[in-house]
Amino acid sequence: MESDLREKLLREEEGLDRPAPEGPAPAPEAKEEEEEVAEGEEEEGIKRKLVEENKKLWVVAGPSICTRFSTFGVTVITQAFIGHIGATELAAYALVSTVLMRFANGILLGMASALETLCGQSYGAKQYHMLGIYLQRSWLILLTCAIILLPIFVLTTPLLKLLGQEESIAIMAGTISLWYIPVMFSYVWAFTLQMYLQAQSKNIIITYLAVVTLAVHIFFSWLLTIKLGLGLRGVMSSMILAMWIPVLGQLAFVFFGGCPETWTGFSCLAFKDLGAIIRLSVSSGVMLCLELWYNTILVLLTGYMKNAEVAIDALSICLNINGWEMMISIGLLAAAGVRVANELGAGSAKRAKFAIVNVVITSFSIGSVLFVLFLLFRGRLAYIFTENPAVAKAVAELSPLLAFSILLNSVQPVLSGVAVGAGWQSVVAYVNITCYYLVGIPLGTMLGYGLHFHVQGIWIGMLLGTLVQTFVLLFITMRTDWEKQVVIAKERLNKWYLNQSKESNGRNGTP
Template identity: 85%
Template sequence: MTSDLNAKLLAGEKKSELLAAAEEEEEEDKLSRTLWVENKKLWVVAGPSIFTRFSTFGVTVISQAFIGHIGATELAAYALVSTVLMRFANGILLGMASALETLCGQSYGARQYHMLGIYLQRSWVILFMCSLIMLPIFVFTTPLLKLLGQEESIAEMAGTISLWFIPVMFSFVLAFTLQMYLQAQSKNIIITYLAVITLALHGFLSWFMTIKLDLGLPGVMGSMILAMWVPVLGELAFVFLGGCPETWTGFSYAAFNDLGAIIKLSLSSGVMLCLELWYNTVLVLLTGYMKNAEVALDALSICLNINGWEMMISVGFLSAAGVRVANELGAGSAKRAKFSIVNVVFTSLTIGSVLFVLFLVFRGRLAYIFTESDAVARAVDDLSVLLAFSILLNSVQPVLSGVAIGAGWQSVVAYVNITCYYVVGIPLGIVLGYVLNFHVKGIWMGMLIGTAVQTLVLVGVTAKTDWEKQVAVARQRLNKWYMEAERSSNGSTEAA
């Protein structure tokens, strides 16, 4: 009797163990499937976004290489316009366009498909007006630079080059908005194909127009304008000719409604991203006032060049994070939104950690790719630890900014950026660099601390967020603007 009872108990325990093992295996399979599906969605957006940004960066590098063979004055003027004026315009337009990332991503998740086309048109109106406001800066570049004390020959040449950049600036209006519109619905693979064509076309045309036809500066700049507009025209053709039948239903008068609310969100987005994009510019400006600034600037420019290439990966994940969070909030799933955040942060951090180790190992040897100067290589070696930590932080901070864009927190993050970057980072960098005589390392350390503080704040905000509440906020925003657009459409016989 006792032995039978023991046998039954043992059988029961074994059965329970088998059931537990089966449940555990099922949970692991479920997690694996969920990870596979989530990563497919992630890379559908991140892959084309990263490649497109590499392509755009490559167009700038190719142009700079060909202009460098034309003359030193032309090269200096091009560098001045591209790194100051175009970075200024790029920051404002990209920042303001990121409002579209929030709206399109959440609307697509909520299956309000027709609203994506309306939001796209509203963003065109707002960014075009913004470009018109910035236009005088490009028209009057020469007198502005002379007023700031720039050398006359460089100022004159910069004024000529800035006029060539005007069509490039207006191409950004369509390029940024179309990319965000397409990636919100995971249809941005077309942008990758166009980016490949663009890079090859620009390389060939720059060579043909500059070397073969001997057109000099007009040849390079003309090729750049074509390189910027070819993908835009290709994307427009894709959208207009049926590539997005659910989200593009034609032009509508509804595009001119609710512009005030969209402008407010766009301005918040613009301030948020501009404060980040201009941060490294301040680092260069502060370094320029130091003793032996030439070597310091050369070393810093190499480090920032490496950092810039790596940032193309980070910004790709920024876009992916924004789309995934916005899609899931629009779809009403707080759980999937949180899972997508963890997944994209882990993926980006893994890549960043590999690059962190890589740059610590190779240190100053990487400098010889860009220079033959031993003094500059030693300076780069001295800065390599800071570069490695910058790359590590870049693998997390932009992703969290993407989360903020997806959730629509741009105004909150703008205040965080002002405080961490311009109240903590830059003043601390000035103290370490000039007062405590750590020179360029001190400036960079201070600004790196500012970035670290900002990252920690965003981690805290993201971790403590009630995502169920964010779903409700997203639904409220979308329903409000959806109803207003629908009423407007009925009144004007347009299909919203």
């Protein structure tokens, strides 16, 4: 009996003696229909998630791209008007805007990206009142940084003379750099307010202000420079006005009820825990500075070549086109940072990974289309900027490199945005130093000067540096334990969290 019972139990465990299910067995056609229905529901679920994610992505990316185009457009419009004033003024403006302002812009924008990490993660964690405190802390840090940078703008002429620049250009650059001081200080508020609003997906106001800014700048540049004959003073006054319009508009939006959950007034608690935020800001500044200065070094290395005038003209046209395309990439960089930070703050590693995959594919798709277009049009694009056939020929030769730059720029900035959202700025700073300055520039110098590939060689070397950096960032992103990043984000937010009662006391001046 026991042996029979044991045998029966074994047969049941192996599924050999189970009772048949009640009712007729489902037909093969019914099974196929059920599988098709399940697959269809899964596809619908993925489509729905993609639509929702892309809505969240473009709510941030759209206004950010518009703002970048507007800021870049103000610079180009100013350059066009100054070009009609005189050659010395144009050369001095190009020197100040491409070297001096890029230096200051890189530092201030980089340091402001720490706010993008903190505000994005706090908003995702529903610590809404902390966004206003982080914004005020960032104002203090960036304002101090701008004051430290001030002597460079005041002493531009003697500095350029010391570096061997022609005296007439150095003197004119010194004059233009003084006009740029209010522009630099506008960045303190412009960058921080944009990142504060982006974290909440409330940056549609930025788009409206960007359109107004361009229209105002074109009108006042024409009125003051051409109609009233004020020359350099007219166009620079218009530029200052154009840079401060978005700042004043965003401040009004924040102060007068646009962000009731996150802006509760000025607080003395903005002075608390500044040390930790300064460290994050400095690492953010180093990370973005190294990226923004990379192309400047490309121009400087080209300046030492034979027939440098044609080479620089061709390169400047390519970098101008690349600069317009970069506005799209930087907009998607900001969107990637916000989406990753929001999801990490909300505690969802799965949605953070989905957001990363979506933004990388979206950006790469845009870059691929532009890559094909620039390969097709090649030197014909040059005639938009010049009538010189030698320069157009040089642009045609550089066009494949421009196309590959655009393709790489569709991925690399987005991965940097992921790093900002996760708070990896210090790690990426080391990656940038290694890939750009220990790989790209030495390779470019060797190919350009050592192997006599000229400007193409310099650019190829620097592109290889960017390619290495892209692969490294891609590897880091793919190998990251995003569940652990959620824990790190929560620890960071809990460490700097202040409850609302303390914030109220801080606003009243009570410690």
